[in-house]
Every structure is written in structure tokens, then in C-alpha cells.
Amino acid sequence: xxxxxxxxxxxxxxxxxxxxxxxxxxxxxxxxxxxxxxxxxxxxxxxxxxxxxxxxxxxxxxxxxxxxxxxxxxxxxxxxxxxxxxxxxxxxxxxxxxxxxxxxxxxxxxxxxxxxxxxxxxxxxxxxxxxxxxxxxxxxxxxxxxxxxxxxxxxxxxxxxxxxxxxxxxxxxxxxxxxxxxxxxxxxxxxxxxxxxxxxxxxxxxxxxxxxxxxxxxxxxxxxxxxxxxxxxxxxxxxxxxxxxxxxxxxxxxxxxxxxxxxxxxxxxxxxxxxxxxxxxxxxxxxxxxxxxxxxxxxxxxxxxxxxxxxxxxxxxxxxxxxxxxxxxxxxxxxxxxxxxxxxxxxxxxxxxxxxxxxxxxxxxxxxxxxxxxxxxx
Numbered sequence: 543x544x545x546x547x548x549x550x551x552x553x554x555x556x557x558x559x560x561x562x563x564x565x566x567x568x569x570x571x572x573x574x575x576x577x578x579x580x581x582x583x584x585x586x587x588x589x590x591x592x593x594x595x596x597x598x599x600x601x602x603x604x605x606x607x608x609x610x611x612x613x614x615x616x617x618x619x620x621x622x623x624x625x626x627x628x629x630x631x632x633x634x635x636x637x638x639x640x641x642x643x644x645x646x647x648x649x650x651x652x653x654x655x656x657x658x659x660x661x662x663x664x665x666x667x668x669x670x671x672x673x674x675x676x677x678x679x680x681x682x683x684x685x686x687x688x689x690x691x692x693x694x695x696x697x698x699x700x701x702x703x704x705x706x707x708x709x710x711x712x713x714x715x716x717x718x719x720x721x722x723x724x725x726x727x728x729x730x731x732x733x734x735x736x737x738x739x740x741x742x743x744x745x746x747x748x749x750x751x752x753x754x755x756x757x758x759x760x761x762x763x764x765x766x767x768x769x770x771x772x773x774x775x776x777x778x779x780x781x782x783x784x785x786x787x788x789x790x791x792x793x794x795x796x797x798x799x800x801x802x803x804x805x806x807x808x809x810x811x812x813x814x815x816x817x818x819x820x821x822x823x824x825x826x827x828x829x830x831x832x833x834x835x836x837x838x839x840x841x842x843x844x845x846x847x848x849x850x851x852x853x854x855x856x857x858x859x860x861x862x863x864x865x866x867x868x869x870x871x872x873x874x875x876x877x878x879x880x881x882x883x884x885x886x887x888x889x890x891x892x893x894x895x896x897x898x899x900x901x902x903x904x905x906x907x908x909x910x911x912x913x914x915x916x917x918x919x920x
Contacts, residue, residue: 544614547596555610559601566597598626669696669790673798678775680806684838684863686773693797696760697789702752704791706759712750716741760789767797774866775801776811809838814873815862819880822846827881837861837875844877852881 548555551565570593578586599605599617605626608616617626674693698704707713715721719738723745737743751757767786775781779801787795809816820833830848834841839861855878862873887895 545592547600547609550592550596551600553600557600559603562597562600566593566601569593570597595623595626667790668792669788669795671795671798672787673800675800675802676769676771677802677804678771679804680809680811681838682771683775683801683803684773686771686775688768688770690766690768691799692764692766694762695765695786695788697763697765699752699755699759699761701754702759704759704789705746705748706752706755706757707746707748708750708752712748714747714749716745716747719745721745769799771801772866772868774814774864775803776813776863776866777801777803779866809875811863813863814865814871815876816873817876817878820844820877821882822850822879823882824884827852827879835877838863839872846879850879850881852879854879 548557551562551569553562553565557565570590573586573589573593575583575587575590599609605617605621608620612619672693672695674691676689676691699706702708705713716723716738718740719725723738723741723743725738738745741747748757752759755761765786767783769781769783771781781799781801783797783799785794786797803811809818811817816838818835820835822833826833826846827850828848830850831846833844833846835844835858837858842858842861844856844858855876858875858877860872861875865871884891
């Protein structure tokens with residue numbers, strides 16, 4: 543089981559970002575793998591990996607909020623190892639670009655890109671993530687479905703294979719960095735790496751640009767993918783499709799799908815439960831009877847007890863929305879009876895209602911008001 547991130551850095555949960563940075567810098571200098579030699583080096587690498595992961599989460603307000611609310615499970619479900627370090631400001635810790643990306647890459651078996659704060663080479667930059675909204679009906683959200691979506695993204699130019707050069711002879715190795723993309727300087731036990739200013743980190747110089755992409759190596763395309771949406775999604779649901787984001791030499795970004803469920807003319811949703819109003823005639827509410835209800839699951843018969851009052855709510859178990867997490871659970875359907883008062887009565891219908899009123903000891907509104915006046919002045 544993973545240790546608590548706050549415990550790893552030795553800081554309380556109320557710590558500010560500057561305090562977290564200060565604690566991490568102190569531990570990073572102590573356990574930096576390039577500073578520890580001998581049999582303790584392996585232990586130092588594990589410790590450095592542990593404190594760097596804790597810092598990557600706690601120094602990011604959004605990741606920190608997720609961790610504070612859901613713990614390690616929230617982080618593991620929403621972020622890969624690379625995601626944890628992306629966006630973390632390591633440059634302010636060590637005062638410039640360091641070889642931290644290479645170190646963590648060795649530890650995690652991956653290539654890390656920290657933007658301005660890390661040491662991964664820019665020619666290995668991962669593509670950007672894409673956000674896309676998917677609109678569903680409540681019926682589709684209930685049952686789940688496979689849906690084909692189209693969205694724009696940037697992909698490698700097929701004409702030049704992403705090089706940006708018109709031909710192979712138009713692409714020369716950068717003489718400044720020797721094709722490495724970085725200029726490296728030594729500073730004590732750190733290696734300080736800076737993006738090559740001549741080739742902008744690509745390691746190559748283009749002498750003649752590709753006419754298709756104008757030397758950018760990327761073109762805008764319309765991507766079509768089929769996605770599987772599980773039953774039970776709601777407006778706060780978010781789906782992640784790995785590798786369907788913008789292209790990059792360090793791998794494609796991801797596609798994040800944000801679900802929006804349209805309002806339904808009959809049902810109102812609240813979590814897993816559904817609510818609806820059921821118009822019932824005055825006669826059926828008084829005498830009792832049955833009503834057919836078409837739920838999202840099936841058609842059911844609901845019994846109306848004799849003497850049901852308007853506003854009475856009945857619960858139908860298991861007729862709500864399914865749990866999106868796949869726990870084989872469903873919410874309930876709450877049916878509110880609304881007694882429908884008849885209008886545009888025929889003379890015969892009015893006569894029958896008046897007769898019923900007399901049988902029940904009721905009178906019309908005018909007579910009732912006169913009786914109240916008489917009683918008030920007696």
C-alpha cells in the first residue's frame with residue numbers, strides 16, 4: 543500500500559505550495575541519485591522516485607484536491623505516471639532545466655516531458671490532449687451504446703512523415719547540438735540541459751520546407767473513432783480514450799469525452815433515481831385502479847389505491863438508472879400522482895358531481911360562503 547504523500551514529504555495537509563516545494567527541494571538534494579554513491583544508491587533512487595511522485599501531486603492544485611478527496615485511488619484512476627509529473631514546476635526547484643526527466647524516465651520506464659520545468663528533450667514531446675462533448679438522450683445514457691464521433695486534431699503530415707522537410711536531402715543535422723536537441727552544461731552534481739536555440743530542440747535543420755504542411759510537420763485532419771459509452775453515465779461523467787489526442791513525437795495525447803445528457807420530457811434525474819409526475823383521473827384516484835407506466839427499462843403496471851390524494855409519491859424499486867461503475871445496481875423511480883380535475887363538464891356530468899357533493903355533505907363555493915357568514919354573525 544502506498545504511503546501518504548504528506549507523510550512522504552514530511553509536511554501537514556494544511557501546507558501551502560511554497561512549503562511543499564521547500565520540503566521537496568530539501569529531500570531531493572539529499573536523495574538525488576547523482577549525489578549518492580555505493581550501496582545506498584539504489585535506495586536513494588527509490589526514495590527520490592517516491593518524493594518526486596508526492597511532489598508532482600501535491601504541487602498541482604487540481605491533483606492535490608483529487609488526492610485530498612479520494613486518496614491514492616483518485617490519482618490512480620485519473621492520472622498515469624507521466625500525467626503526475628506533467629505540469630509540475632521542477633525548474634523552480636533546481637533553478638533551471640535539469641536531467642530530472644531522464645532520471646524519472648529510467649525509474650518509471652517512460653519518457654517524461656515537463657514543458658518548461660523538466661529535462662525531457664523537446665523532440666520527444668507528447669501530443670496535447672483533446673476535449674470533446676458528447677450529447678446523449680436519457681434513454682442512451684440508460685442503456686449505453688457505441689457511438690461514432692468525428693473531431694478535428696493535428697496529425698503527422700503523410701507527405702513528409704512529420705519531418706517538415708520537402709525531401710530527405712532537405713533535412714540536415716544541427717551543427718550546434720550534433721542532433722541531440724539540447725546543449726548540456728555541467729554544474730556540480732547536476733547536469734543542466736538547455737534546448738538548442740538553433741534547431742529549437744528538433745536536432746535537425748530544414749533547408750527546404752514541405753509544401754503540404756509548410757514545414758510544420760503537422761496537418762489538421764478530421765478523425766473518426768467509435769467509442770463505447772457505458773450504461774448509467776451522467777452530466778458529470780468523463781471518459782478517457784488513450785492515444786486519440788494530438789499527435790506528438792513522444793506519443794499521442796488522449797481524448798477526454800465530457801458527457802451531456804439532454805433534459806427528458808417525462809423523467810427528472812437525481813443521481814441513480816428518477817422522478818416523474820403521473821396524471822390520474824379524479825374517479826380513479828377516488829375509487830382506485832391501475833395505470834400503465836413506460837419506464838426506461840420496461841412497461842409496468844402501478845396500482846392506485848382507493849382514496850389516493852394528489853401529490854402522493856409512490857416508489858418503484860429498480861426502475862431508475864443503472865450504476866455507471868457496473869455494480870449491477872439500479873436506482874428507483876419515484877412517481878408523484880397528480881389528480882386531474884375535469885373541465886368543460888357537460889350538464890349531465892355537472893349534475894352527477896353535484897349529486898356526489900350533496901352525498902358527501904359538500905355544497906358549491908357560494909353556498910358555503912353564505913353559511914360561513916351566517917355563522918360569523920350569529
